[in-house]
Structures are given as structure tokens and as C-alpha cells.
Amino acid sequence: MKVVIPVGALHVGGGCRVLAQVANALVAKRHDVEVVIPQGMPIEYKLHCKVTQVPSLQKEYIPYGDVVLPNFYTTFAPAFAAWPEKCVRLSLGYEPYWVPDPDYARWTYQQQVPVISISNWLADQIQANAGSPSQVVNLGVDRHVFHPKGRKKKRKRKVILYIARDPNAGYELKGYTDFVASMHILKQISKRKFTVYMICPERILPLPGIAHRTFQPQTDDEIATLYRAADVFVSTSWFEGFALPPLEAMACGTPVVTTNSGGILDFAEHHESALITSPRAPEELAYAVKRILNSHHLRGHILRGGLKSAREHSQRRFERRIVRALEKIHRERTSG
Structure with missing residues (x-):
């Protein structure tokens, strides 16, 4: 053929x-x-x-x-x-x-x-x-690349990983402005210190007033390393055909907080393999992230559910x- x-x-x-x-x-x-x-x-x-x-x-x-x-x-x-x-x-x-x-x-x-x-x-x-x-x-996901082996040990300051797509480059629907708003809300409602790791594919984007580091990984291996370094991965898309990054994070043993962007429901179940919030709802997102960071039991439950889902979607x-x-x-x- x-x-x-x-x-x-x-x-x-x-x-x-x-x-x-x-x-x-x-x-x-x-x-x-x-x-x-x-x-x-x-x-x-x-x-x-x-x-x-x-x-x-x-x-x-x-x-x-x-x-x-x-x-x-x-x-x-x-x-x-x-x-x-x-x-x-x-x-x-x-x-x-x-x-x-x-x-x-x-x-x-x-x-x-x-x-x-x-x-x-x-x-x-x-x-x-x-x-x-x-x-x-x-x-x-390629489970030879995206896997939990080598995950970073626990730390006092939690790490939130986010892929920040540039709204000015045609990626407004990825919800970057929603994420920025949610992080400022999280800072107000949570006593736990956190740092945001932002992957910026198009250009370095700002996150004023929030402790953060920016990355521009060039390979899947580099991206997988960042997934494994995070305590939670956040996705804010308004709609997606599938949404591969949350599944990659799950495969790396990283709990996921995501908006209900549509296609994600083929592999993510609320309170089982992810916490799922409404699109374009920064306050709802912030409270979901807070729950993951504050509850060892919930974090472990979501982590295990995510690993199971990733195994089923190779x-x-x-x-x-x-x-x-x-x-x-x-x-x-x-x-x-």
C-alpha cells in the first residue's frame, strides 16, 4: 500500500x-x-x-x-x-x-x-x-521515554509544571491567561510554597509575582525529565482533540489537574486519574491544584490512576x- x-x-x-x-x-x-x-x-x-x-x-x-x-x-x-x-x-x-x-x-x-x-x-x-x-x-505515549523511573524526591517547595503556549502566536485556546490568574489565586489561598516550571515552546512568557523557572526543552527526553521533576502537571486548554501532554505526565507518575477540554475524557476520569475542572475557570483550577498539593492521599490516588491510564494508551x-x-x-x- x-x-x-x-x-x-x-x-x-x-x-x-x-x-x-x-x-x-x-x-x-x-x-x-x-x-x-x-x-x-x-x-x-x-x-x-x-x-x-x-x-x-x-x-x-x-x-x-x-x-x-x-x-x-x-x-x-x-x-x-x-x-x-x-x-x-x-x-x-x-x-x-x-x-x-x-x-x-x-x-x-x-x-x-x-x-x-x-x-x-x-x-x-x-x-x-x-x-x-x-x-x-x-x-x-512512548513508555520508553515517558515513565516514572528517576522521579525527583519529595521537597518542601512544591513544583507545578505547565506548558505555556503563546496567545499572540495563535494559541489563546491553550488558556495561558487562565493559568496566570489561577497561580495568583493559588498564592492567596494556599500557605504551601510552590514554584512553577514553565515550558515555553514559542517564546519565554512572563509570570509576574510568582516564583518560577522557564524551560525550552528540545527533545522528548528533556520534557519527560521535567514531568518527573514536578509534583503536579496543569493543563488549561479550552478544547483539545485529545490532549497528549496530560497523558505523558501521567505516564511519568505526575498527578494531573486539567480542564475538561473534550478529548481528554477518553483517558482521564475525575478523581480517579486526574482532577478535572471547567475550562476558563481559574479559581476552580487553583482550588484543584491546592487539593493535590495538600493531600498526600489524594496525590497518590491520582498518580496511580494516571499510571494505569497511561499503560492502557501506549x-x-x-x-x-x-x-x-x-x-x-x-x-x-x-x-x-
Whole structure:
């Protein structure tokens, strides 16, 4: 089976990492894979397949594939124009909720091609808003990288880990301003001293009035080390197709406090594997973090539940299921 994956870029980030995983998993199963990417765009992941650099992602530059697998609305349009009968829509998030042209993004879900989504919540959004059914294949974590071995010992000053995405770079929906507000509330309501470790992928962001350190890790191993150094990981997204960082934190034995961003409910259960709060509710978030920091029993309970959930959502499981899904779609097309 020949699989063509058109991408806009492969910079460091969850979605791009998933595409690299899909490509390499297909190659491992002896499929012919070609990643098509515009010239000059970053490729930050090691690919075991053919990589073709093209002037732009237009239909004339999309080669034939038994399966053509776009994952974003801007890559779907040229892929569908070139090979409408071969397209499979991989959805990592419902773009009409945040892109500048929601009607155009919605159109890409209405073209009667097979859709694979990464959570039940995401599948529900696609069905409700675009009328398209989809097959769900949950993401997973690499447990060789994200594991609890080597966790830091207990300390008096607690560490809160947060991935701070820049609102001015298009990541307002990740909830950075909500996190800042919640930390100021936490400082007022808690006597326990804490330090925030902030991972800042785009640029160093401020956290005035709160003890903190900033990091810009370049590898998954560096990120995993930060997870293991934390007493709690906080996620503040308004909505997510899946939300991989909380699952990575769970795999590292770090208790999670997260907003109910939708896709997270496929692996996180309130009071079992995480404390889940409402999106855009900084006070609620602050009190949840306080509970985790103040209760050894609750912290241990959430930690154990998170480890169990992470074991059930491995990268190997995701790769096996996504390859099988694509093979099945191709088999049904050719037999029909």
C-alpha cells in the first residue's frame, strides 16, 4: 500500500510528532510511505520514509497514493483536489473552532471521505457539525521515554509544571491567561510554597509575582525529565482533540489537574486519574491544584490512576490501530 502524507511542516509539537509516528509505523509494516512538504519548512522528526520537498502544497505536487492522508484543513484541499477517491481525513482537532475561515474548514469534513479522529469527543464534534462519521483511534505515549523511573524526591517547595503556549502566536485556546490568574489565586489561598516550571515552546512568557523557572526543552527526553521533576502537571486548554501532554505526565507518575477540554475524557476520569475542572475557570483550577498539593492521599490516588491510564494508551497501541484502520480502508476500497 502506497501512502502519501502531505504536511505543512514538521516542527516540534504534538500534531507533527503524531504524523511522524504514523509514517514510521506504516514503514515498519512494509508499506510504501512518502511525506510531501513545502521547500524550506522544518523537519524536526526522524522519518524512515521518502521525503519529497515541493514548491508548495498544490494539487499538481501531490503524488499518487493508494491512501492520501491529510491531517489539516489546509493540506486536505490540495490532496482532495488531486486524488478525491484516495483521500482519508486524519483529524487531530476540529479546526472550525479556531481557524480564521471556519466555513472552509468545515467544508473539508463534508466531502464524504473516510475520517479518522483521535477521540470520541472529536468524533462527536465532527458528526454534529459536519455530519460526517469517523473512526476513533486514540493517541498514546512512548513508555520508553515517558515513565516514572528517576522521579525527583519529595521537597518542601512544591513544583507545578505547565506548558505555556503563546496567545499572540495563535494559541489563546491553550488558556495561558487562565493559568496566570489561577497561580495568583493559588498564592492567596494556599500557605504551601510552590514554584512553577514553565515550558515555553514559542517564546519565554512572563509570570509576574510568582516564583518560577522557564524551560525550552528540545527533545522528548528533556520534557519527560521535567514531568518527573514536578509534583503536579496543569493543563488549561479550552478544547483539545485529545490532549497528549496530560497523558505523558501521567505516564511519568505526575498527578494531573486539567480542564475538561473534550478529548481528554477518553483517558482521564475525575478523581480517579486526574482532577478535572471547567475550562476558563481559574479559581476552580487553583482550588484543584491546592487539593493535590495538600493531600498526600489524594496525590497518590491520582498518580496511580494516571499510571494505569497511561499503560492502557501506549504509542505502540496507537500505531498498531492506525495502521490497521488505514489497511482496512484500502482493502474495502479495492474490494468494492
